[in-house]
Amino acid sequence: xxxxxxxxxxxxxxxxxxxxxxxxxxxxxxxxxxxxxxxxxxxxxxxxxxxxxxxxxxxxxxxxxxxxxxxxxxxxxxxxxxxxxxxxxxxxxxxxxxxxxxxxxxxxxxxxxxxxxxxxxxxxxxxxxxxxxxxxxxxxxxxxxxxxxxxxxxxxxxxxxxxxxxxxxxxxxxx
Numbered sequence: 001x002x003x004x005x006x007x008x009x010x011x012x013x014x015x016x017x018x019x020x021x022x023x024x025x026x027x028x029x030x031x032x033x034x035x036x037x038x039x040x041x042x043x044x045x046x047x048x049x050x051x052x053x054x055x056x057x058x059x060x061x062x063x064x065x066x067x068x069x070x071x072x073x074x075x076x077x078x079x080x081x082x083x084x085x086x087x088x089x090x091x092x093x094x095x096x097x098x099x100x101x102x103x104x105x106x107x108x109x110x111x112x113x114x115x116x117x118x119x120x121x122x123x124x125x126x127x128x129x130x131x132x133x134x135x136x137x138x139x140x141x142x143x144x145x146x147x148x149x150x151x152x153x154x155x156x157x158x159x160x161x162x163x164x165x166x167x168x169x170x171x172x173x174x175x
């Protein structure tokens with residue numbers, strides 16, 4: 001029963017994140033903080049506060065893994081913090097599975113969106129050009145360095161809160 005309540009609480013937080021992400025294009029820090037606070041309260045009420053250290057790797061690993069990707073514009077800060085917050089609700093392996101599934105779902109959505117927008121060749125060409133620049137210069141830079149790409153970004157940006165929710169629903173055995 002504890003697992004079900006924990007999962008339901010996480011799903012409610014993720015639903016709010018999806019709403020904000022698709023409505024405003026941002027996952028508010030207040031929502032992430034609320035998620036952490038509720039997760040800690042859940043541990044206190046369940047007399048599991050001693051287990052907080054067991055959740056620490058799940059909280060820290062998303063930050064360590066995705067911060068470099070965030071720095072080049074490959075993932076939003078809210079998405080990074082959302083993955084980290086999920087670490088207080090999911091076991092380490094549930095979190096890893098949810099993250100992998102999130103990116104598989106997002107890749108499919110991205111591919112589908114590029115086909116619908118008829119810009120698959122343009123996006124792949126830009127990606128290869130970006131990789132070539134990294135190889136030539138030996139430095140990694142922001143993925144969209146110029147303002148010409150702003151319209152392309154708006155058309156092709158994948159909001160990760162939806163795929164994150166879907167991944168958690170699958171990982172939790174709900175879907």
